[in-house]
Amino acid sequence: MPVVNRVLIVGGGIAGMSLAIGLQRVGIVAEIVEIDPHWRVYGAGITITGPSLRAFERLGVLGRIEELGFCYDATSICDAGGNVIVASRVAGRPLGPTVPNGCGILRPVLHRILSEAVRTSGAAVRLGVGVAAVEERDGQAEIAFTDGSAGRYDLVVGADGIHSRLRELVFPGAPPPRFTGQGCWRAVAPRPSMVDGGRVYVGGPVKAGVTPVSREEMYLFLLQHVPDNPRMPKERWPELLSAQLQGFKGPLGAVRDSLGSASNVNYRPLEWLLLSPPWHRGRVLLIGDAAHATTPHLASGAGLAVEDALVLVELLCSDCTHAEALDGFTRRRFERCRMVVENSVRLGELEMSHAPAVEHAELQRTSMRALNAPI
Numbered sequence: 001m002p003v004v005n006r007v008l009i010v011g012g013g014i015a016g017m018s019l020a021i022g023l024q025r026v027g028i029v030a031e032i033v034e035i036d037p038h039w040r041v042y043g044a045g046i047t048i049t050g051p052s053l054r055a056f057e058r059l060g061v062l063g064r065i066e067e068l069g070f071c072y073d074a075t076s077i078c079d080a081g082g083n084v085i086v087a088s089r090v091a092g093r094p095l096g097p098t099v100p101n102g103c104g105i106l107r108p109v110l111h112r113i114l115s116e117a118v119r120t121s122g123a124a125v126r127l128g129v130g131v132a133a134v135e136e137r138d139g140q141a142e143i144a145f146t147d148g149s150a151g152r153y154d155l156v157v158g159a160d161g162i163h164s165r166l167r168e169l170v171f172p173g174a175p176p177p178r179f180t181g182q183g184c185w186r187a188v189a190p191r192p193s194m195v196d197g198g199r200v201y202v203g204g205p206v207k208a209g210v211t212p213v214s215r216e217e218m219y220l221f222l223l224q225h226v227p228d229n230p231r232m233p234k235e236r237w238p239e240l241l242s243a244q245l246q247g248f249k250g251p252l253g254a255v256r257d258s259l260g261s262a263s264n265v266n267y268r269p270l271e272w273l274l275l276s277p278p279w280h281r282g283r284v285l286l287i288g289d290a291a292h293a294t295t296p297h298l299a300s301g302a303g304l305a306v307e308d309a310l311v312l313v314e315l316l317c318s319d320c321t322h323a324e325a326l327d328g329f330t331r332r333r334f335e336r337c338r339m340v341v342e343n344s345v346r347l348g349e350l351e352m353s354h355a356p357a358v359e360h361a362e363l364q365r366t367s368m369r370a371l372n373a374p375i
């Protein structure tokens with residue numbers, strides 16, 4: 001018997017949607033409130049690693065991701081001229097016969113897959129609504145919503161991202177997200193046939209890479225060292241990204257030459273956050289970026305969000321009390337999430353200090369090996 005019957009999920013991103021799907025599947029009533037009245041998602045594409053695909057498989061959406069994204073088993077390291085220096089292909093399927101080793105997908109497409117699964121699950125979704133106040137009474141969380149309505153829940157889960165409002169309300173002294181010194185450019189461009197796996201370009205003035213996201217399109221990312229965190233005016237994003245791509249040849253040079261005012265370009269300063277344990281207070285628990293927000297260096301933030309949801313559902317269905325399930329959640333998740341957050345931030349520091357490539361590669365390898373371990 002689950003230890004809760006009715007759960008409020010604050011935030012309809014990857015963590016919140018995954019949790020709603022998982023809860024409804026085991027008979028726990030899930031309700032999402034999402035602050036954006038249009039339930040939009042920003043950013044171009046997203047890279048999904050093998051361990052993240054394993055989590056999506058357990059959630060039941062891997063088939064749709066394979067259908068609408070671009071899964072691959074090969075990755076390459078290239079020089080700034082676009083020449084392949086190291087090509088590596090993972091032998092077999094180490095995470096299970098049905099789990100590809102990597103994938104790229106457009107963020108809106110992943111959002112559509114998950115939101116359709118949420119609708120099919122029967123979970124209620126209220127858009128344009130947030131949480132104004134939380135109080136605990138008679139063993140339940142009493143919620144006042146921003147639209148003036150109210151509700152009582154056995155558990156409230158904050159999945160409202162790195163700038164979580166629920167974290168502010170329930171963990172008032174928690175340190176805010178910290179800027180890393182890097183900004184991330186992202187763009188979507190036509191996919192040349194040679195881009196049939198993830199590619200990272202090293203040896204140029206900045207680190208950049210491409211990931212196929214469909215038969216027709218690829219996603220480009222570029223990390224810029226911006227110690228003063230300058231404002232990058234939105235109307236100048238294509239021009240500013242183009243300037244960062246000077247000196248690149250091959251697919252990156254082709255993207256640079258094609259950039260114009262109508263291009264799909266996005267910029268975001270990189271921040272991180274790791275909330276001290278435990279990640280719950282009373283009947284409120286934080287998951288996903290609200291508890292542990294990472295930079296994209298290990299491309300694992302989305303996977304961690306899905307894993308959080310899977311582990312929480314498992315614990316809520318186990319033979320333990322409500323308090324034991326929440327305590328057990330942070331215990332199960334903290335070390336793995338800490339490793340990803342800290343190693344991702346460290347990878348960024350190595351890039352900014354132009355550390356030897358071997359140091360970078362070694363940290364990346366050990367982190368990915370740890371992520372391959374069972375959830």
Ligand SMILES: Cc1cc2nc3c(=O)[nH]c(=O)nc-3n(C[C@H](O)[C@H](O)[C@H](O)COP(=O)(O)OP(=O)(O)OC[C@H]3O[C@@H](n4cnc5c(N)ncnc54)[C@H](O)[C@@H]3O)c2cc1C
Pocket residue numbers: 010011012013014015016033034035036045046047048049052129130131159160161162163164165166184268270287288289290293294295296299300301302303305
């Ligand atoms: C530049 C960049 C690139 C990245 N690239 C990758 C990658 O390639 N691969 C990867 O795995 N990860 C990547 N990540 C990380 C990944 O995007 C996040 O870890 C993941 O989106 C976290 O999901 P989440 O649901 O916890 O939070 P979010 O995706 O932030 O979702 C939070 C949701 O809550 C809603 N919300 C916010 N406030 C409220 C409120 N007050 N009330 C109700 N709802 C609210 C938001 O509208 C949103 O829908 C990247 C991150 C960045 C910054």
